[in-house]
Amino acid sequence: MKPEPSSALFAGPFALATLSTPDGPEFPALVTPDGQALDLRDVFGDERLTTLDVLDRWETALPRLRAVAADAGPARTAVTDLRVHAPVAPRQVFQSGANYRQHVIDLHVAHRAPGDERPEGERRAEAAEIMDRRAAEDLPYVFTGLPSAITGPYDDVVLPAWAEKPDWELELAVVIGKAAHRVPVEDAPQYIAGYTIANDLTDRATVFRRDMPQIGTDWLRSKNAPGFTPLGPWIVPSESITDPDDLRVRLELNGETMQDESTADMIFKVARMVSYASQTARLLPGDLVLTGSPAGNGMHWGRLLRDGDVMEGTITGLGVQRTRCVAEGAA
Structure with a gap:
């Protein structure tokens, strides 16, 4: 799948991407909202430059990127003529669990423990109490993911044969812009280079x-x-x-809306999640902090992913990703 032409692909004057020609290597690019791309290897004079390299020098690179975006002189290529890859290959991925209040309540109800015959209302009230207590105690839940699980925003997603209940989880992903360790919440925004979209697929089984x-x-x-x-x-x-902390997160499955919620429903906001992860780990430039997924996953709807499904995810100002599910072994 390829990006579709749009009057504005994203918010702001420019974004970073990792692109390639049909037969060429990947390269870091500056993309403008009208869908034009500029090879950053030329801008920085480095044939081996990657998007991660740009993020490694983010504080000095950002002013240069602003200037290049405003300069109409350099030759550019339409993004629709290029292949769009995952925008960065991070060193580390931090994933936030149970961070949207309504989503966690729905999951708590859907994942009924064996032998738990209580009515749904009682179990829903229990989940709400747990969420309120977590918020009051200020205890986010963060675990680590693997960079090898990352794929591009328009690539097919292979559903493994062993995955009995593959599910979607669209999320706002924070991209770190400088090394962060034991960062206070109020300082955390200084360490954020930008944002992107992640779909954190999960086999519920x-x-x-x-x-x-x-x-x-x-x-x-x-x-x-x-x-x-x-x-x-x-x-x-x-x-x-x-x-x-006030962006619309929306996922459609085969054209039908499944998730449609604001990041305002997050129990722990973006700065808190970055700060919390940094209290234990040393966050590095290019690292991802996924902030959790809102209500409307497949377990809630009783409808999991299967061969041929097409997911389209959008977050305010960040563009659109579109992926097709393919069963393992299918042509």
């Missing part, structure tokens, strides 16, 4: 270890198959996004 419940969740198995994290298409600089 393997989230919990049935062989030994005491082990808990199995995120390796349930979330990290190759291609289970479609990413992009663009990294939009944080200066172009007025309020990341």
